[in-house]
Amino acid sequence: MKISILLMGSLPFLGRVAAWGALGHQAVGYTAMEFLAPKALKFVQSTLSASDNHSLGPAATWADTVRSEAAFAFTAPFHFIDAEDDPEGGSCSVDETRDCGAAGCILTAIANYTIRVADTSLSATQRQEALKFIDHFLGDIGQPLHVEAFEVGGNDISAICGGSKTNLHAAWDTGMITTNLAANFGGSSQAWAASLVQEIQTGKFQSDAADWISCSSTTEPLSRRSALSQIINPGRSMKDEIMETIASRATGKITPLACPLVWAKESNAFDCTDVFDFKTGQDLCKGTYFTNALPIIELQIAKQGFRLAAWLNVIFDGATNLP
Ligand SMILES: *[C@@H]1O[C@H](CO)[C@@H](O)[C@H](O)[C@H]1NC(C)=O
Ligand SMILES: *[C@@H]1O[C@H](CO)[C@@H](O)[C@H](O)[C@H]1NC(C)=O
């Protein structure tokens, strides 16, 4: 974060440049659209504008386009959480108290905009913004380098993608996704999302999807999972949490929710396994690195799209409405 603070005044883009690039965010949004319950779908379609095709797909990138505007500069820290762990030493962790700065982080942002999207006393514009922030931040939290402080979330690590110079963060946000979509989906995030939706409904993700919205960590071995979820989330569901958060509006206190913390830990765990596991000069967008990383990216995008739908379904329909 040192760098972004130094340059924040004049050159905001040189700090934390990106987020899942546009294609990744759109895929999260398009995936979610297929799992929305009736009231959530109605709210989404009537709230988002025609320029976004009334869809969470195109609307998912708005938060990145405004963060360079002075009026939205305060939202820059909301796109990530700087986990001060040690991925190179094999120690990954996310600690809300340690890692979520005074200016806020993705955990407080999700809580805040969850309260605001449900708040009928706010203006239509404010609720639309809240929806577009949720649409975006539920994507970002699935990107392992948005949950990592090391080398400014990989922004300061040089990398190569498809023969071109880039940095590790950008290779995850954009490079590998663009490579995959060009090769397999005609460059279309919508076509990619359609394939991820099919994997959730009837394919390789079908058996795990229920776990994704249970707020227990799917990176933990099954034998440990229930014990762990008892500690993180004893007997509470995504619904309990969201309802409680929305009700807490009266106190004006923004308390991060347990589910996004579980998701953050899940993403962060990849920083200790695959993300930093390459040699200088190795091309990340081909060969073994790409072959290992792409399934992680697809999993994280599919998961976050499904979770985004579940989240909005709880807020507007009172339950996840998903199997
Ligand atoms: C909206 O949909 C139309 C027709 O499918 C498409 O041409 C256009 O690119 C879409 N706009 C956005 C912002 O995705
Ligand atoms: C919640 O969102 C509003 C609107 O963007 C913003 O003004 C406020 O600072 C946010 N609060 C927190 C704690 O992030």
Ligand SMILES: [Zn+2]
């Ligand atoms: Zn972002």
